[in-house]
Amino acid sequence: MNAARDWPAKGSRLAGLLAKLDIQRPEDLVVHLPLRYEDETRLTPIAQALPGETVQIEAEVISCEIARPRRQLLACLRDADGDEIGARWINFYPSLQKQLPPGRRVRLFGEVRGGFFGVEMVHPRLRPVEEGEPLPQALTPVYPTTAGLSQSNLRALVDFALANTTLDDALPADICRRLDLPDFATAVRCLHHPPPDAGARLLAGREHPAWRRIKFEELLVQQLSLRRAYNARRAHGAVSLPPQGTLTDALLRERLPFSLTAAQHRAVAEIAADLAASHPMQRLLQGDVGSGKTVVAACAMLRAAENGWQAALMAPTEILAGQHYHKLVDWLAPLGVDVAWLAGGRRKRARDAELARLRSGECLLAVGTHALIEDPVDLPRLALAVIDEQHRFGVRQRLALREKGIAGLRPHMLMMSATPIPRTLAMTHYADLDVSVLDELPPGRTPIRTRLVSDARREEIVARLKAACLEGRQAYWVCPLIEESEALQLQTALETWETLKAALPALRIGLLHGRLKGEEKAATMAAFAAGDLHVLVATTVIEVGVDVPRASLMVIEHAERFGLAQLHQLRGRVGRGAAQSSCVLMYARPLSETARARLKVIYEQSDGFAIAREDLHIRGPGEFVGARQSGLPLLRYADLEADAAMIDPARQVAEELLANAPEAVDRLLARWLGGREGLLRA
Ligand code: ADP
Ligand code: MG
Numbered sequence: 001m002n003a004a005r006d007w008p009a010k011g012s013r014l015a016g017l018l019a020k021l022d023i024q025r026p027e028d029l030v031v032h033l034p035l036r037y038e039d040e041t042r043l044t045p046i047a048q049a050l051p052g053e054t055v056q057i058e059a060e061v062i063s064c065e066i067a068r069p070r071r072q073l074l075a076c077l078r079d080a081d082g083d084e085i086g087a088r089w090i091n092f093y094p095s096l097q098k099q100l101p102p103g104r105r106v107r108l109f110g111e112v113r114g115g116f117f118g119v120e121m122v123h124p125r126l127r128p129v130e131e132g133e134p135l136p137q138a139l140t141p142v143y144p145t146t147a148g149l150s151q152s153n154l155r156a157l158v159d160f161a162l163a164n165t166t167l168d169d170a171l172p173a174d175i176c177r178r179l180d181l182p183d184f185a186t187a188v189r190c191l192h193h194p195p196p197d198a199g200a201r202l203l204a205g206r207e208h209p210a211w212r213r214i215k216f217e218e219l220l221v222q223q224l225s226l227r228r229a230y231n232a233r234r235a236h237g238a239v240s241l242p243p244q245g246t247l248t249d250a251l252l253r254e255r256l257p258f259s260l261t262a263a264q265h266r267a268v269a270e271i272a273a274d275l276a277a278s279h280p281m282q283r284l285l286q287g288d289v290g291s292g293k294t295v296v297a298a299c300a301m302l303r304a305a306e307n308g309w310q311a312a313l314m315a316p317t318e319i320l321a322g323q324h325y326h327k328l329v330d331w332l333a334p335l336g337v338d339v340a341w342l343a344g345g346r347r348k349r350a351r352d353a354e355l356a357r358l359r360s361g362e363c364l365l366a367v368g369t370h371a372l373i374e375d376p377v378d379l380p381r382l383a384l385a386v387i388d389e390q391h392r393f394g395v396r397q398r399l400a401l402r403e404k405g406i407a408g409l410r411p412h413m414l415m416m417s418a419t420p421i422p423r424t425l426a427m428t429h430y431a432d433l434d435v436s437v438l439d440e441l442p443p444g445r446t447p448i449r450t451r452l453v454s455d456a457r458r459e460e461i462v463a464r465l466k467a468a469c470l471e472g473r474q475a476y477w478v479c480p481l482i483e484e485s486e487a488l489q490l491q492t493a494l495e496t497w498e499t500l501k502a503a504l505p506a507l508r509i510g511l512l513h514g515r516l517k518g519e520e521k522a523a524t525m526a527a528f529a530a531g532d533l534h535v536l537v538a539t540t541v542i543e544v545g546v547d548v549p550r551a552s553l554m555v556i557e558h559a560e561r562f563g564l565a566q567l568h569q570l571r572g573r574v575g576r577g578a579a580q581s582s583c584v585l586m587y588a589r590p591l592s593e594t595a596r597a598r599l600k601v602i603y604e605q606s607d608g609f610a611i612a613r614e615d616l617h618i619r620g621p622g623e624f625v626g627a628r629q630s631g632l633p634l635l636r637y638a639d640l641e642a643d644a645a646m647i648d649p650a651r652q653v654a655e656e657l658l659a660n661a662p663e664a665v666d667r668l669l670a671r672w673l674g675g676r677e678g679l680l681r682a
Contacts, residue, residue, distance in 0.1 A: 003159035017149040018157075026161035027671055032154075033191050033214065033637065034141035037203055040109060041135050041196055046083035051114035058107050058129065059085065064100040075100050077108070085112075086120035096126075105129055139194045139203065158192055170667035171217065175653055179216065180209075187213040206637070215638040216646050219428065221672040222635065223654035224665050226432035230282065231658070233432075236410045238280040239309055239383040243272055247306040247335060248299050255331045256295065263440040264292055268299045270436045271414065275303050275384070281412035284390070284430055286421055287438025288608030289572025290445070293416050294547075296438070297386045298328060300414055305337055305364040309383035312366040314373070314401055316392035318343045318518050319525055323547060324388065325367040332365070342368030342377060343518055373400040382411050390415035419565045420608040422616050424640040427647050429621060439609075448575035449582040450603050452559075454589065461555060461584055462503055469507050469534040473579070474551040477537045478570055479513075480558035489539060490515055496557070497537045504535070512538040540566065542573060549577035559585035559602075560595040564615040567602045594618060617641065 007026055008014035023029055044055040059077035067074050073089040073096060087108060089096060100106070110124030143154045167185035169176070176183055190210040194203055202208040206215070252260065260268065267285055274281035287293050301311035315321040325341045332339060340354040340363045357363035359378040366372060366379065382405040387398055405411040415433065426435055453461060465475055479496050482489040490513055497511040510524045510533040528536045529548045554574045559567060574581040587599060601614045621640060638646065657665050
């Protein structure tokens with residue numbers, strides 16, 4: 001070991017580099033674990049060094065010279081069997097040549113390449129050695145690092161950290177024994193300095209017991225921090241909203257043209273139980289596109305109203321919020337329940353009137369966009385906040401809505417997610433919420449037929465669209481996503497609209513995009529919903545939530561540009577009525593590897609949970625969690641797929657420790673999160 005002598009001083013260059021890796025304290029380095037290992041414990045004969053492999057060879061220098069005109073240092077070396085290899089440096093100090101005089105014995109470590117003149121290594125690591133010099137006994141760790149911070153620097157600092165921090169086990173010994181895990185000190189020492197018998201394969205695959213211990217501890221810490229946040233929020237007071245047997249029951253009995261699915265009944269009951277408590281609900285309602293989350297939210301909102309308290313429903317787009325509003329008014333007006341509407345584009349007079357009705361408490365239900373959380377909106381009796389498509393909102397926006405209620409008490413929170421969340425992700429990253437799942441679609445839906453069609457067949461598709469519309473069907477035509485430029489996307493939408501209008505003069509075709517004024521959007525949506533438009537050309541503004549059961553055909557242009565969740569959401573706009581629906585995914589070649597994988601999944605799968613699992617597999621959890629993640633401990637080592645079997649035990653142990661061993665909880669959180677736990681959103 002060759003430990004650093006001190007921890008770098010605050011403000012020093014080294015401290016700055018470490019900070020880039022989110023390393024503030026020696027403790028952070030103890031759990032800054034190698035990405036991989038290099039095996040310098042063995043020598044490979046040149047004859048067996050295959051291109052593409054990373055190996056160590058020992059050989060004598062035959063020649064070494066600077067080549068021109070492209071200045072490089074070229075060496076030729078020969079090993080004990082008489083085989084030769086080249087070594088090449090494009091950037092080098094003149095002193096390097098002096099280290100390579102003919103006859104000198106060296107060890108080279110690097111990737112072998114098949115060159116024009118036989119095998120070679122480019123920029124190998126070089127070490128002069130004497131004949132018979134012993135090989136290292138441990139694998140060499142390679143750490144995640146940042147420009148300017150060398151591996152040898154990091155290794156020395158890691159050794160300092162291992163020698164100068166307490167590695168005492170925070171996990172009680174009986175739990176380690178029960179789960180057959182090594183203790184913490186053994187695990188981290190092994191991962192930083194794996195003994196030669198550690199098994200390179202187990203280490204590389206992260207299946208070694210030492211890795212299992214670290215991954216378990218990481219999952220455990222995630223559970224602990226999220227459950228602690230959950231308990232802390234639960235410690236607040238909230239208005240108890242017991243069933244009164246009035247409005248909610250009336251909605252279900254008299255107003256709905258359908259009866260709830262078993263899954264909806266279950267969710268309504270789970271929410272009702274939460275709302276009756278005098279601490280705030282923190283529940284996530286998730287279900288596939290079209291599973292009927294809105295009516296569940298409506299039941300919850302009526303529960304507040306029937307107790308004389310306010311409820312607010314916030315949705316990410318004006319179209320979606322507007323649709324919720326109309327649906328609620330349709331259901332609730334005959335019951336004598338008033339709903340206020342708040343969105344960005346409203347005229348001042350109308351808006352002020354709504355604000356006044358809410359401020360006085362005369363109106364109990366409010367629906368809107370983020371306009372709901374703006375300052376002048378006063379909801380003095382807010383007891384329930386529902387957030388649709390919760391992943392579209394930032395932490396701060398969700399908190400702002402929560403702040404609206406009565407001082408000293410917190411509103412109950414119901415979050416809804418349209419993108420199904422795979423079970424493993426729900427159990428880990430959402431462990432601070434209770435979860436209700438709608439795992440069943442309302443009856444009477446016919447499955448959507450999905451087709452993949454090359455855009456070379458565009459005319460054929462336009463002809464089919466025409467035929468379908470003349471038979472009385474309605475269609476969405478989704479314009480390509482252009483991520484780099486909103487202006488370009490808008491232009492494409494306009495062009496598509498013009499072309500379709502010209503090609504299909506017999507049809508009424510509307511256009512919907514994000515730049516339209518609120519009223520224009522609402523008018524276009526209303527016309528489409530009423531059947532006055534055959535085709536709705538739209539950008540992805542229709543992605544979330546739009547519900548027009550009569551529309552049964554969807555064409556998505558450049559489907560290869562969309563993400564899986566997005567395609568699933570878009571496709572979910574059809575198949576909402578009894579008619580056979582189809583979705584045509586038009587794609588343009590060439591298709592990237594990922595695009596191909598995505599299209600295959602969306603073609604083969606219709607179940608949102610299955611698609612979400614594939615999506616998690618393709619993208620990893622980071623993007624999934626999106627806006628939620630600020631301050632959230634993401635997983636660095638544990639993998640939700642490979643380590644799924646550890647999640648349940650981690651949850652159990654977390655509950656056990658929270659109940660019986662608070663000091664162990666403190667130590668675990670301190671070790672992994674340091675001061676960062678405070679960042680966990682409240
Ligand atoms: P999502 O879960 O995607 O938000 P919605 O709440 O928009 O789904 O519901 C989709 C459609 O299904 C709506 O038209 C809604 O009125 C209808 N719906 C909801 N629940 C039922 C049910 N139990 N039976 C029949 N139709 C239902
Ligand atoms: Mg919805």
